[in-house]
Amino acid sequence: MNTLFGEKKEGATKIVLTRVDEYPEAPISLGTTLSNFTGDWRTFIPVVDDDKCVKCYICWKFCPEPAIYIREDGYVGIDYDYCKGCGICANECPTKAITMEKEEK
Amino acid sequence: MEYKPIRKVVSGNYAAAYAVKHARVEVVAAYPITPQTSIIEKIAEFLANGEIEGLEYVPVESEHSAMAACIGASATGARAFTATSAQGLALMHEMLHWAAGARLPIVMVDVNRAMAPPWSVWDDQTDSLAQRDTGWLQFYAENNQEVYDGVLMAFKIAETVNLPAMVVESAFILSHTYDVVEMIPQELVDEFLPPRKPLYTLTDFDNPVAVGALGGPNDYYEFRYKIAKAMEDAKKVIHEVGKEFGERFGRDYSQMIELYRTDDADFVFMGMGSLMGTVKQAVDVLRDEGYKVGAAKVRWFRPFPKEELYELAKSVEGIAVLDRNFSFGQEGILFNEAKGALYNTNAKPLMKNYIVGLGGRDFTVSDVRKIAENMKAIIEKGELDVEVDWYHLKR
Ligand code: SF4
Ligand code: SF4
Numbered sequence: 001m002n003t004l005f006g007e008k009k010e011g012a013t014k015i016v017l018t019r020v021d022e023y024p025e026a027p028i029s030l031g032t033t034l035s036n037f038t039g040d041w042r043t044f045i046p047v048v049d050d051d052k053c054v055k056c057y058i059c060w061k062f063c064p065e066p067a068i069y070i071r072e073d074g075y076v077g078i079d080y081d082y083c084k085g086c087g088i089c090a091n092e093c094p095t096k097a098i099t100m101e102k103e104e105k
Numbered sequence: 106m107e108y109k110p111i112r113k114v115v116s117g118n119y120a121a122a123y124a125v126k127h128a129r130v131e132v133v134a135a136y137p138i139t140p141q142t143s144i145i146e147k148i149a150e151f152l153a154n155g156e157i158e159g160l161e162y163v164p165v166e167s168e169h170s171a172m173a174a175c176i177g178a179s180a181t182g183a184r185a186f187t188a189t190s191a192q193g194l195a196l197m198h199e200m201l202h203w204a205a206g207a208r209l210p211i212v213m214v215d216v217n218r219a220m221a222p223p224w225s226v227w228d229d230q231t232d233s234l235a236q237r238d239t240g241w242l243q244f245y246a247e248n249n250q251e252v253y254d255g256v257l258m259a260f261k262i263a264e265t266v267n268l269p270a271m272v273v274e275s276a277f278i279l280s281h282t283y284d285v286v287e288m289i290p291q292e293l294v295d296e297f298l299p300p301r302k303p304l305y306t307l308t309d310f311d312n313p314v315a316v317g318a319l320g321g322p323n324d325y326y327e328f329r330y331k332i333a334k335a336m337e338d339a340k341k342v343i344h345e346v347g348k349e350f351g352e353r354f355g356r357d358y359s360q361m362i363e364l365y366r367t368d369d370a371d372f373v374f375m376g377m378g379s380l381m382g383t384v385k386q387a388v389d390v391l392r393d394e395g396y397k398v399g400a401a402k403v404r405w406f407r408p409f410p411k412e413e414l415y416e417l418a419k420s421v422e423g424i425a426v427l428d429r430n431f432s433f434g435q436e437g438i439l440f441n442e443a444k445g446a447l448y449n450t451n452a453k454p455l456m457k458n459y460i461v462g463l464g465g466r467d468f469t470v471s472d473v474r475k476i477a478e479n480m481k482a483i484i485e486k487g488e489l490d491v492e493v494d495w496y497h498l499k500r
Pocket of ligand 1: 048052053054055056057058059060076092093094095096097098
């Protein structure tokens with residue numbers, strides 16, 4: 001389940017609750033973010049330039065979806081199943097290592 | 106450790122502040138509004154003097170933000186507190202739903218104050234009662250002691266059922282009036298009120314949760330039911346915590362309705378908050394004068410003590426419901442609730458609603474006597490004169 005290191009889609013199945021006692025006591029999400037593939041909303045796509053990246057992970061913190069993960073080599077990877085193309089990461093990156101490019105479908 | 110109370114002469118507001126200190130609250134959201142301000146001032150003073158440790162004191166720019174800050178704090182697992190009055194409480198309204206909906210056991214003192222206009226800072230219960238449908242537990246204190254005890258119990262009850270709780274005291278009559286309050290030594294409060302065990306926390310990174318997620322028509326309904334059930338469960342918890350409080354500290358709060366000389370009473374006065382102190386005093390006077398009367402003080406308005414009311418209603422001929430509040434287009438709010446609670450039972454005492462004390466209008470022992478005379482007359486006749494009596498009206 002840990003999207004931080006890229007094991008992203010484990011457990012990404014839609015949870016359907018059929019009995020009231022299956023519900024959590026408080027209305028908290030039950031992994032719904034993982035089963036919600038926001039990647040198909042996208043027009044622009046972030047592209048990371050590892051040469052410019054200083055591994056500050058500001059993009060990881062700001063990304064509103066579970067779309068940015070930290071690769072084994074310490075650079076950031078983008079999971080395009082979840083990246084909705086909002087461009088927040090590109091805007092926040094202090095070294096301008098991320099550019100938003102029009103996605104060709 | 107043997108219980109030896111520490112007696113202090115404090116205002117109702119200071120009693121609340123001491124209880125917050127003794128409850129080891131971790132986050133206080135502070136915004137001033139008369140007559141609540143001296144609660145958060147006193148807490149700030151404790152902090153400045155180094156009398157409280159580990160407290161995050163968050164000055165905010167409105168009551169809406171105060172409740173938002175408490176919600177955030179409570180969601181991380183912290184014990185959170187704030188205080189307000191009237192317009193400030195109304196401004197929080199939206200956030201009150203968030204607190205209860207997210208099942209966060211925040212405790213708040215509301216100093217009952219009349220809603221404007223006309224502008225008023227005096228006692229009136231309409232502010233808190235207007236929040237009755239937000240999912241908050243509501244405790245009404247009769248005196249400064251009950252403010253102190255109420256805050257401590259509210260945390261324990263709220264954290265057991267995971268719903269927020271409001272402790273309500275009267276503007277000025279309690280908030281700014283000094284009285285002896287028996288306080289509990291810190292170690293004994295710690296035993297009574299251990300650290301909170303939250304349902305979830307935002308800082309448990311191994312089990313991440315999103316709070317306030319979307320609940321579609323397929324799920325929303327179930328979460329509402331869970332709140333309704335938690336409210337129902339709260340009755341038992343209130344009973345147990347109130348009983349435990351009595352066993353440990355000598356003041357028993359096991360009953361949601363405190364009965365005073367009701368055993369052989371023909372009729373009773375029912376109401377909430379500080380006015381019930383006056384009523385109890387009046388009951389003693391009236392008993393000496395030969396009236397068989399008693400008092401029923403509703404301590405908890407949410408959850409509503411339906412079962413206890415039914416037990417009482419079975420044994421009396423009449424109930425004079427004293428409402429220091431009003432729901433326009435209908436009647437006094439406690440009256441409305443009490444009548445509704447009894448409708449499907451076989452207890453049908455004559456019930457009359459007296460609207461008293463709105464906006465801080467004095468309510469005295471002689472007022473209770475006049476009401477007793479009127480109640481006696483209608484019970485003898487077997488029918489009401491009017492159902493809702495604007496008792497003080499200058500006619
Ligand atoms: S914000 Fe930019 S520099 Fe920082 S980790 Fe992300 S891509 Fe690299
Ligand atoms: S474009 Fe938006 S969703 Fe995609 S990786 Fe950047 S911040 Fe995340």
